[in-house]
Amino acid sequence: MLLATLIHRASLPCPHVGPDQAARLLEQYYGLAGTLQSLGSQQDLNYKVDSSRGRFVLKICRGDYAAVELQAQHAALNTLQGVRVPKVIKALNGEELLTVSLDGQTLHLRLLDYIDGQPLTHLPHLGRDVIAGFGDLCGRMSRALASFTHPGLDRTLQWDPRHALDLIIHLLGTLENLPHRTALEQVAAQVETHLRPLADRLPWQAVHMDITDDNVVWQRDAQRHWQVEGVIDFGDLVHTWRIADLSVTCAALLHHADGDPFAILPAIQACHAVTPLQHEELQALWPLIVARAAVLVLSSEQQQRLDPDNTYLLKNAEHEWEIFHVASSVPFELMEAAILGCVGHAPAPIASQGFAPLLPGLVGREFALIDLGVLSPHFEAGNWEEPGIDRRLLDEAAKVHGLAASRYGQYRLSRTRPDCAVEPDTFPLHVELHLPHGTVLEVPFAGTLHQDAEGLVSVQGVESSLRLWGVKTVLKPGALLVEGQVLGEVQAPLTVQLCRVDLTPPLFCTPSRAQAWEVLCPSPATLLGLACDAEPELDPEALLARRDASFARSQKHYYVDPPRIERGWRNHLIDMQGRSYLDMLNNVAVLGHGHPRMAAVAARQWSLLNTNSRFHYAAIAEFSERLLALAPDSMDRVFLVNSGTEANDLAIRLAWAYSGGRDMLSVLEAYHGWSVAADAVSTSIADNPQALSSRPDWVHPVTAPNTYRGAFRGQDSAPDYVRSVEHNLAKIAANKRQLAGFICEPVYGNAGGISLPPGYLQQVYGLVRAQGGVCIADEVQVGYGRMGHFFWGFEEQGVVPDIITMAKGMGNGQPLGAVITRREIAEALEAEGYFFSSSGGSPVSCRIGLAVLDVMEEEKLWENAQVVGGHFKARLEALIDRYPLVGAVHGSGFYLGLELVRDRHTLEPATEETTLLCDRLRELGVFMQPTGDYLNILKIKPPMVTSKRSVDFFVDMLSKVLDEHL
Structure with a gap:
C-alpha cells in the first residue's frame, strides 16, 4: 500500500491551467486582477501575481492531494516565528484553501504573499558564507518546527527519505534506457548498508524538507553579500526524521560545489551550532544526501516522460544529475569522517595498536627521515618540479645512511601545481621506505592476502587493511595469513599504507580532505616501529593572533584569513600546505621569487662585507654608473636609499633646497609614501581616508588627470587639467610664496596604470619650471621596464624630469631605492648639511641591484x-x-x-x-x-x-x- 501511494504521488503530472485560466480563477475567488508569470514547479503550478494590491503567489495543485496536508502547511506558516515565511491570503469567502473544478480537473487553490528577493539556483558558485547561511536557516527552521504538530503531517511523500530506498528500487525497475543505471544501483546498496542500522535511532519532528536554492529567497546587502529574506514552498512539510531537512539542503548545495562534496561542511557546522545534532544523525546524513540525489534524478526522469513539455523539469535535470555525480564521487566512509570531524565529533579510529612489526629485522635501526616539505633545504631553484625528485632524494639518503624514509602527513612541495584552480593533493597517506633489497616483511595482523596487476599486495584484516607496494611474495592470493608469518621480501622502494577494510584510498589527498582521510588511513608508524609522522605545524590562526598581538595594527595584511606564505618560485607563492598561488600583485619581485642568482649574490656579499655607504667599495660606484646609464643624459648624480618613501622624501628635500621654496604641487588620488613629507603630498583616500583634510598648507593638490573617470575625459583633455595647475600656481604667486616643485607619477599607478592625457606633463613641466620649481617623476611603481614599451614612465609623455625617484623592483625584494638628478640639484642639499643613509647603498644592496639589472637583461x-x-x-x-x-x-x-x-x-x-x-x-x-x-x-x-x-x-x-x- 505504501509503495502504491508513493508511485501514485510520484507519477502525477502538473495540473493543466494556463495563465488566462489562472487569471480568471484569481479574479473569481480572490477579487484580484493583475499580471501573471509562471514560476515553474515539478508537480504544482505557481504563478507570480503583480496587482494593484501588491505581489502574490497563486498556488494550484491537484485535487488528489488531501486537503488536510495543505491545511498543515497553512498552520505552519501561521505559527512560525524566527523565520520569515509567506502569509496566507484568504479568499473572498474567508477561506484559506479553496477546492474548485476546472475542465474536469479538481484543483486546490491558495494565495500567498510574495517575498521579494531571488533564489540562488542560477548561481554556479556559492561562497562559504552563503553555504553556512543555508545551514543556519536549516537549524533555525528545525528549532522553530520542533514542537509543531498537525494531522496533515502524517502523510506519504515521495521526498520523505524514510521511503527513498523503496522508491529508488521501484523506479530502477520500471524506467527503461536509464542513464547511469549501474551507479544508481550501487548507490542504493550502499545507502541501505549504511542507513538501516541507524534508522530506528533517528529523532523525529515536523520538517520543511525543501530548504534549497529554489525555495530560499535572498537579497544583497550594501556590501553585495547575500542575506536570507525568507523561506517559501512548504509543499513537502512532513513528520519524519529531523536530519532529513539538512540532508535535502546539503544535496541541493552540491549543485554549487564545483565537484567538491566537502563544500557542504560549512552548512553542517552552521546547522549544528543552532540545533545540535545527535551522533547517529551525523552518521546518517551522508547516506540520506546520496539517497536524495538518487531520488531526484529518478523522479525527474519519470516526470519528464510523463510531462515532456515541462521546461522547469528539463532545466533542472542537468542540475540534478550534477548533484548525483558529486554525491557518488567519494566513499561514504570519507564523508562520514568529514561530517563528524567538522562539528567536533570524534570518528571511531581504526585499530592500530598491538600490531606485530612489519619489518622485524629493522627494529631499533635508525632511519634517515627525509624532509620533503615546503621548507625542505633539499629544495632550491625550483628543483622540486623535476619528475621523481622525492624518490631520488630518498635514494641518495639511503645510499649514505643505509635506511631512509619519508614522513607520513608531511605536505609535499613536489606535488604543488602552479596555475591551477584546485588545491593539489599534497598530503601523503603513506610512508615510503628505501631499504636493502631482500629485507623480510612479516604479517602484522591476521588477515587474507590480496594482490593485483599494479603490484599492490594487501593484507585484509577484520578492521584494517595493510597496502604495500615493492614487495615480492610467494604466497597465493586468498591465502589466510597469521600474525608473524613471513609475507615476502622488499624488491623496490617500499610503500606502506594502512587503512580501513573495503576502502581504496589514494596515496595522496588534498589538504582540505586530510583530516577525514587521516581517520580512515592513519599513520603506519606503529607497525613500522618508526617515528615517521610529520612534525606538527604552527596553528595558522594562533600565529596570526601572535602577529596581531605584537605587530602594530596599522600594518595590515592581505585577506581576513591569510594563508601562511613561506616560499616562492618565479611568479608563484606557496603556502605551508603546498598550494601555489599565482602572484599578480607583487611588483617588488620583478625577477620572481626564489631567484638563484639573488640568493648567490646576496650570500656571497654577506660573506664578504656589508656596511654603510661612507666606506669605499667598488659596488656603489658600479651600481651608480649603471643607473645613470639608464637615465636621461642630463642626469649625472645618484642618491641610494632603502625605499620608495625615502626616495620621494629625499626628492622633496632636494626640491626645497634647490628652489628655496617649500610649496609643492601634487596630484589628487596619488600615493608617494608614508614619511612626513611623502605622506603630505599623497592624496589617495584609499591609503589615507583623511588625506584630503589633513594636507599641510605647503601642499597644493591639482585635479587628477584621469582620462577615464576624471572631470575631463578622453585623450584631448590635457588643457582642461592643466588649468588646475595654472590656478594653483597663480594662488602660490599671489601669496608671494616660492614654488618648490611638482611631484607626479608619469603613469597613474595608484589608479591602475592610467596613462596621462598626451601633452599633459609637457605643459605642466613648462609652467612649473617657469616659476622656479623642479619636476619630480615618481617612478617607484611604474618605472624600471615594467610598462614594457618604455623603461621609464615619463618617456610616454616625451618629457625629461629634473628628479627621478625609484625603488620597488630595483632590489627584487631587497630594500633599495634611488634618486637620480643633476649635479646642481644634488649639491644644493649640501648647504643644509650632509645626506647620509646607514644602509642605503650598502654593499649587499648594490650587488643585488647590479644583479637585478643583469638578470633583467639576460632573461629579456x-x-x-x-x-x-x-x-x-x-x-x-x-x-x-x-x-x-x-x-x-x-x-x-x-x-x-x-x-x-x-x-x-x-x-x-x-x-x-x-x-x-x-x-x-x-x-x-x-x-x-x-x-x-x-x-x-x-x-x-x-x-x-x-x-x-x-x-x-x-x-x-x-x-x-x-x-x-x-
Missing part, C-alpha cells in the same frame, strides 16, 4: 613585459564585450588596471564586487587586490617573469568568477 624581462604584457592586455580588453561589470583596461606591459563599474555611463564604481572578486580569485589560486580611491580597480603588477600560461590562467579564472554572477 623587458621584452617579456612587452610581448606577454601585450597579450595580457588584449585578453583583458576582450572581457569588456563579455561582461558589463568590466569598464576599462588601463596600463601596459606588466602594470595593468582592470576597472570594474556598475554602469558604464555613470561609472558607478563596483567597489564591493571588486572585493568579492579578489576573495574568490584567492580561492581559485590567484592573489589579487583592489586599488584606486574607490577600490574598484584590479591593480595587476606581477613579477616580470610571468609567462603566457600564467596570464591565460589568470584571465580564465577572472572570467570564471565573472560568470559566477558576483
Whole structure:
C-alpha cells in the first residue's frame, strides 16, 4: 500500500491551467486582477501575481492531494516565528484553501504573499558564507518546527527519505534506457548498508524538507553579500526524521560545489551550532544526501516522460544529475569522517595498536627521515618540479645512511601545481621506505592476502587493511595469513599504507580532505616501529593572533584569513600546505621569487662585507654608473636609499633646497609614501581616508588627470587639467610664496596604470619650471621596464624630469631605492648639511641591484613585459564585450588596471564586487587586490617573469568568477 501511494504521488503530472485560466480563477475567488508569470514547479503550478494590491503567489495543485496536508502547511506558516515565511491570503469567502473544478480537473487553490528577493539556483558558485547561511536557516527552521504538530503531517511523500530506498528500487525497475543505471544501483546498496542500522535511532519532528536554492529567497546587502529574506514552498512539510531537512539542503548545495562534496561542511557546522545534532544523525546524513540525489534524478526522469513539455523539469535535470555525480564521487566512509570531524565529533579510529612489526629485522635501526616539505633545504631553484625528485632524494639518503624514509602527513612541495584552480593533493597517506633489497616483511595482523596487476599486495584484516607496494611474495592470493608469518621480501622502494577494510584510498589527498582521510588511513608508524609522522605545524590562526598581538595594527595584511606564505618560485607563492598561488600583485619581485642568482649574490656579499655607504667599495660606484646609464643624459648624480618613501622624501628635500621654496604641487588620488613629507603630498583616500583634510598648507593638490573617470575625459583633455595647475600656481604667486616643485607619477599607478592625457606633463613641466620649481617623476611603481614599451614612465609623455625617484623592483625584494638628478640639484642639499643613509647603498644592496639589472637583461624581462604584457592586455580588453561589470583596461606591459563599474555611463564604481572578486580569485589560486580611491580597480603588477600560461590562467579564472554572477 505504501509503495502504491508513493508511485501514485510520484507519477502525477502538473495540473493543466494556463495563465488566462489562472487569471480568471484569481479574479473569481480572490477579487484580484493583475499580471501573471509562471514560476515553474515539478508537480504544482505557481504563478507570480503583480496587482494593484501588491505581489502574490497563486498556488494550484491537484485535487488528489488531501486537503488536510495543505491545511498543515497553512498552520505552519501561521505559527512560525524566527523565520520569515509567506502569509496566507484568504479568499473572498474567508477561506484559506479553496477546492474548485476546472475542465474536469479538481484543483486546490491558495494565495500567498510574495517575498521579494531571488533564489540562488542560477548561481554556479556559492561562497562559504552563503553555504553556512543555508545551514543556519536549516537549524533555525528545525528549532522553530520542533514542537509543531498537525494531522496533515502524517502523510506519504515521495521526498520523505524514510521511503527513498523503496522508491529508488521501484523506479530502477520500471524506467527503461536509464542513464547511469549501474551507479544508481550501487548507490542504493550502499545507502541501505549504511542507513538501516541507524534508522530506528533517528529523532523525529515536523520538517520543511525543501530548504534549497529554489525555495530560499535572498537579497544583497550594501556590501553585495547575500542575506536570507525568507523561506517559501512548504509543499513537502512532513513528520519524519529531523536530519532529513539538512540532508535535502546539503544535496541541493552540491549543485554549487564545483565537484567538491566537502563544500557542504560549512552548512553542517552552521546547522549544528543552532540545533545540535545527535551522533547517529551525523552518521546518517551522508547516506540520506546520496539517497536524495538518487531520488531526484529518478523522479525527474519519470516526470519528464510523463510531462515532456515541462521546461522547469528539463532545466533542472542537468542540475540534478550534477548533484548525483558529486554525491557518488567519494566513499561514504570519507564523508562520514568529514561530517563528524567538522562539528567536533570524534570518528571511531581504526585499530592500530598491538600490531606485530612489519619489518622485524629493522627494529631499533635508525632511519634517515627525509624532509620533503615546503621548507625542505633539499629544495632550491625550483628543483622540486623535476619528475621523481622525492624518490631520488630518498635514494641518495639511503645510499649514505643505509635506511631512509619519508614522513607520513608531511605536505609535499613536489606535488604543488602552479596555475591551477584546485588545491593539489599534497598530503601523503603513506610512508615510503628505501631499504636493502631482500629485507623480510612479516604479517602484522591476521588477515587474507590480496594482490593485483599494479603490484599492490594487501593484507585484509577484520578492521584494517595493510597496502604495500615493492614487495615480492610467494604466497597465493586468498591465502589466510597469521600474525608473524613471513609475507615476502622488499624488491623496490617500499610503500606502506594502512587503512580501513573495503576502502581504496589514494596515496595522496588534498589538504582540505586530510583530516577525514587521516581517520580512515592513519599513520603506519606503529607497525613500522618508526617515528615517521610529520612534525606538527604552527596553528595558522594562533600565529596570526601572535602577529596581531605584537605587530602594530596599522600594518595590515592581505585577506581576513591569510594563508601562511613561506616560499616562492618565479611568479608563484606557496603556502605551508603546498598550494601555489599565482602572484599578480607583487611588483617588488620583478625577477620572481626564489631567484638563484639573488640568493648567490646576496650570500656571497654577506660573506664578504656589508656596511654603510661612507666606506669605499667598488659596488656603489658600479651600481651608480649603471643607473645613470639608464637615465636621461642630463642626469649625472645618484642618491641610494632603502625605499620608495625615502626616495620621494629625499626628492622633496632636494626640491626645497634647490628652489628655496617649500610649496609643492601634487596630484589628487596619488600615493608617494608614508614619511612626513611623502605622506603630505599623497592624496589617495584609499591609503589615507583623511588625506584630503589633513594636507599641510605647503601642499597644493591639482585635479587628477584621469582620462577615464576624471572631470575631463578622453585623450584631448590635457588643457582642461592643466588649468588646475595654472590656478594653483597663480594662488602660490599671489601669496608671494616660492614654488618648490611638482611631484607626479608619469603613469597613474595608484589608479591602475592610467596613462596621462598626451601633452599633459609637457605643459605642466613648462609652467612649473617657469616659476622656479623642479619636476619630480615618481617612478617607484611604474618605472624600471615594467610598462614594457618604455623603461621609464615619463618617456610616454616625451618629457625629461629634473628628479627621478625609484625603488620597488630595483632590489627584487631587497630594500633599495634611488634618486637620480643633476649635479646642481644634488649639491644644493649640501648647504643644509650632509645626506647620509646607514644602509642605503650598502654593499649587499648594490650587488643585488647590479644583479637585478643583469638578470633583467639576460632573461629579456623587458621584452617579456612587452610581448606577454601585450597579450595580457588584449585578453583583458576582450572581457569588456563579455561582461558589463568590466569598464576599462588601463596600463601596459606588466602594470595593468582592470576597472570594474556598475554602469558604464555613470561609472558607478563596483567597489564591493571588486572585493568579492579578489576573495574568490584567492580561492581559485590567484592573489589579487583592489586599488584606486574607490577600490574598484584590479591593480595587476606581477613579477616580470610571468609567462603566457600564467596570464591565460589568470584571465580564465577572472572570467570564471565573472560568470559566477558576483
